Amino acid sequence: MAMVAVSISPIGTGETSVSHFVAEAQRVLARYPDLQYRLDPMFTTIEGDLPTIFAAIHEMHEALVAMGAKRLSTVIKIDDRRDVYHSMDEKVSAVMAKLNGEDASQWE
Numbered sequence: 001m002a003m004v005a006v007s008i009s010p011i012g013t014g015e016t017s018v019s020h021f022v023a024e025a026q027r028v029l030a031r032y033p034d035l036q037y038r039l040d041p042m043f044t045t046i047e048g049d050l051p052t053i054f055a056a057i058h059e060m061h062e063a064l065v066a067m068g069a070k071r072l073s074t075v076i077k078i079d080d081r082r083d084v085y086h087s088m089d090e091k092v093s094a095v096m097a098k099l100n101g102e103d104a105s106q107w108e
Helices: 019-030 050-066 088-100
Strands: 002-013 037-038 044-048 073-077
Touching: 002 050, 019 037, 019 044, 019 050, 037 088, 044 050, 050 073
Parallel strands: none
Antiparallel strands: 002 044, 002 073, 037 044
16 A cells, blocks of 8 residues: 655646645545545645556546646655555554654554
């Protein structure tokens, strides 16, 4: 299982707000029941099978083009750890445990 942070930014739309584009991208992700995802202020983090994530990102791109975006700038960061699997929530919990002085060695 992979974890991917993705940010797709439409350029040249004539508006500064892009929330309606972000909402459409989230609608696309909702059609992928095998993917878990979380919307954050700057990126959406997706976890699941890497080929399925790539397919979802491609569909997100096409959906934004269909909304009128003539150009897209996309940042993708992939964490593809193959030795053990930890979910998004587990990774955050490990850091929070260390901040709280707890033993989080089980997550390393």
